[in-house]
């Protein structure tokens with residue numbers, strides 16, 4: 001089966017991944033965890049903000065997962081920060097799931113401009129099970145689903161934390177994007193927001 005854990009930053013994706021894997025480890029399943037080289041926050045491990053961690057193999061190319069699995073006895077394959085991998089990861093996960101491995105992928109669904117990460121979009125479409133987690137809006141306390149970059153940097157991928165990003169609800173995200181960009185990518189038709197709620 002192919003399972004995807006997704007959501008914005010600060011939604012606890014890695015914590016959820018670790019929780020699922022710990023449960024499986026208790027059931028004596030053999031687990032292999034992979035993460036991309038681009039994520040420099042931790043070495044050879046995945047770490048949740050609540051302090052839990054698991055050993056992980058750092059790889060560049062998704063095909064390295066296949067090589068590893070062929071050479072080692074594994075039941076469950078977990079991949080964290082999957083949005084940083086090329087779309088080849090989709091085929092790798094698909095094949096592994098078809099070969100009856102349990103594949104669990106965690107990653108961001110969209111970037112700071114609310115544009116889907118292509119690898120994740122495809123994985124979500126192909127998944128047998130999807131968990132979309134939410135964070136708490138760092139401006140109003142509502143349920144947050146968007147990753148907002150409050151520092152002015154233009155590259156799509158910048159590894160950062162709360163020094164760079166905020167989790168926001170849709171409303172606060174739209175307000176911030178409107179204030180910051182003349183025509184935000186997520187509001188390209190340029191309509192004004194609805195002001196009154198009809199009863």
Ligand SMILES: [Zn+2]
Pocket residue numbers: 137138139140141142168169170171172173
């Ligand atoms: Zn909000």
